[in-house]
Amino acid sequence: MSNNRQHVVPLDLEKLPMTAELDGSTALVTGATSGIGRAIALRLAGLGASVVVHGRDQQRGAETVNEVAAAGGNARFVAADLSKSEEVLRLAAEAGEVDVLINNAGIYRFASTPETTAEMFDTHMAINSRAPMLLVGALAPGMATRGHGAIVSLSTGAATTPVRGAAAYGASKASLELLTRVWADEFGAQGVRVNAVASGPVYTPGTEEMGDETLQEIGRTTVLGRVARPEEIAEAVLFLASSRASYITGTVLQAHGGQLAIG
Template identity: 35%
Template sequence: MRLKDKVAIITGGANGIGKAAAEVFLNEGTKVVIADYDAESGKQVESQFLEQGFDVTFLQVNVADLASVKTMVQQVLSKYSKIDILINNAGITRDAMLVKMTEEDFNRVLDVNLKGVFNCTQAVVPYMIEKGYGKIINTSSVSGVYGNVGQTNYAATKAAVVGMTKTWAKEFGRKGINVNAVAPGFTRTNMVEKMPEKVLNHMESIVSLQRLGEPKDIANAYLFLASDESSYITGHVLHVDGGIMM
């Protein structure tokens, strides 16, 4: 097992890519904390994995609220005494063209997608520094690298995540901590599946591999960056997009 007895926090772990990541990590021997605002889904996923004999814990958290994040981190430390891996996976969209985007929707996406990453990392990294070891993986997006129509707020946060990733890689490398990001392309999550079939077909047609990504495709990238196989990689943005932008 590649991550036997490691402790990982996965934000947004109750659904989509986060849930797939939890399953992949659990199968590699990780003790997984599913940190999510969605208590109903979080408890269901926790029960599902507990029935399979995995060491998993669901903790409700609002990543946009630092006090909530700090409480979650203390709960993790109380149970496991360490945090080896942080996957900043939680994210939301509130899409609209710029002239129609509300201030509320702009701010909400920044609070979750950007401030949430800041809050979780700031709360966790002191304990990684103390141990001299840590893997931090942030979720960006191809939208943050190339932009996307109707996603001013989302693209801005995902571009900022890249900047924070590279900054933290420089700050924490000497402390034994790797900081990297994953930039997914179009991925088959519940949000994407709700799109009209015509739109989905178009999305597939512009991807070099001619298919949408599966949540496990992104989860496997998280796994690689969390493992010892990536010990000499930091400050990197790994595109997992099927070749949509080359």
């Protein structure tokens, strides 16, 4: 009888680092100039990763980099417009070898289907789905060659539960969730784990535009009855990016505050 156990990667729990567990690694966080992405960048840097902070806005990029530095971490800013494929590829080249890729940058514009223009639909697909596709295509082969890597993408409950007015947004994130499972299969045997976090409503500069009352109304539809802080979603992302999730791949972690349980 063959011994299947020989194929199991040994995991010595006592040797799992409890602090600075990402020391020596490099992480690229897209959309780290704001909201959830900024919180993720700060936490990754706090765990020892050298962080490539991405966004478009130079000033907010510098703010994130300075915040990381003030906390004793290491970060640099790379600007790129993810709606343009050549800029996505330049970002991947400038990021260099990364061990952790967080596909966080995203847009969410709400409109009924008749009001959704081709441009609006295409922009959602380009930023929320095509950009992660190109980044994974450019960066995951290197992770695979080095034998390790973690990719986490930001999704939403609107990817699986129809939300009125969120056709283009929901479709772009549903595509991202499908891609997550495809990439998990494609790179898993070479030690690269790929997961997503489907977030519920979060207080961020992006959702500020909705108005506080609308956002809180959405928060009240969750089981926990409130809107999340960016740090709470960052924690779920951190878990999936870290070795604590070493046997988890191809999943979408629901960080909804229980929204689906009563949906």
